[in-house]
Amino acid sequence: MSKECNSHAHGPELSDLTGHLRTQDHKITAPRQAILNVLRNEKHPLTTRQILDALPGGFCNLATVYRSIHLLQRLGLVQRYDFGDGAARFELTRGGKDHHHHHLICTKCALVIEVQQCIALDLEQQIATGNGFTKVSHKLEFFGVCPDCQ
Amino acid sequence: MSKECNSHAHGPELSDLTGHLRTQDHKITAPRQAILNVLRNEKHPLTTRQILDALPGGFCNLATVYRSIHLLQRLGLVQRYDFGDGAARFELTRGGKDHHHHHLICTKCALVIEVQQCIALDLEQQIATGNGFTKVSHKLEFFGVCPDCQ
DNA sequence: TCTCTGATTGCAAATGATTTGCATTTAGCC
């Protein structure tokens, strides 16, 4: 099948991918590149099914999307989000691992807005030390009804 | 089967249940009372399966647990939490709807610690007005490795 | 460039959480 995936690459992530993959004994395959490109063109988290549908017809299997996404997640290139429905969503990690953000999700129409502020980091540290936990992280998402749906 | 469910009732929630249910044309059934009692004796959120297992053998069906939990949730008596694994967890709403809290979960052993502080409420309001959203809520959970698992 | 080998993929079946259709039972009003 024809590769449209890395021909019009833009941004630094594709080279990140190749770099990260290579250093860890993983192969740079067409599905992985294609999935990464889908994520690069999206500004909101996608479910695995949405990723699959965004790939050119029959490009790869849903199982491969799952496996690739998990790999990218392990490498820190992809971030997982949970919006409270049963499905995990994935978004490209942009601007380094430290740049984290949250979302405001409309419970009626599923509109997603990025929330840049994060106030939980201080509390996170406080909670970590207060309870003797290490490697502390947090998940924070906001829900509501957007102007159009009110 | 013998009813152990509301014989040793303690705390205000059971009367809350009966009150809430009655005013909305819902029936007070043995499964609903039993499920509520399980939740009253637990201080951390439970999955539907854990609720079922905590009920005396074969007391009711898993489908009934789901339906009851959803009803209790709609009535505001039960709160849903997501710990990032695939399963929803449910906890009794204590001390009125305003008393909300979060959790610190060990990613190794699933130990759960309640986090009383909540710093997201201010931000929640700010985000609501800033984006024109109404009925804004949020989900915030902390994850880490507990002292025993380090 | 050719070969080799372990990593990766596709497919289909398994798993686990959750929902649903339908016939039967039951709570609570009369």
Added chain:
DNA sequence: GGCTAAATGCAAATCATTTGCAATCAGAGA
């Protein structure tokens, strides 16, 4: 005590996700 809509049990359906296995492929080395 009987009636009726609501609730339950059961089994099957649905949806997200994982997994076993045989076929394929990327990339290192000849």
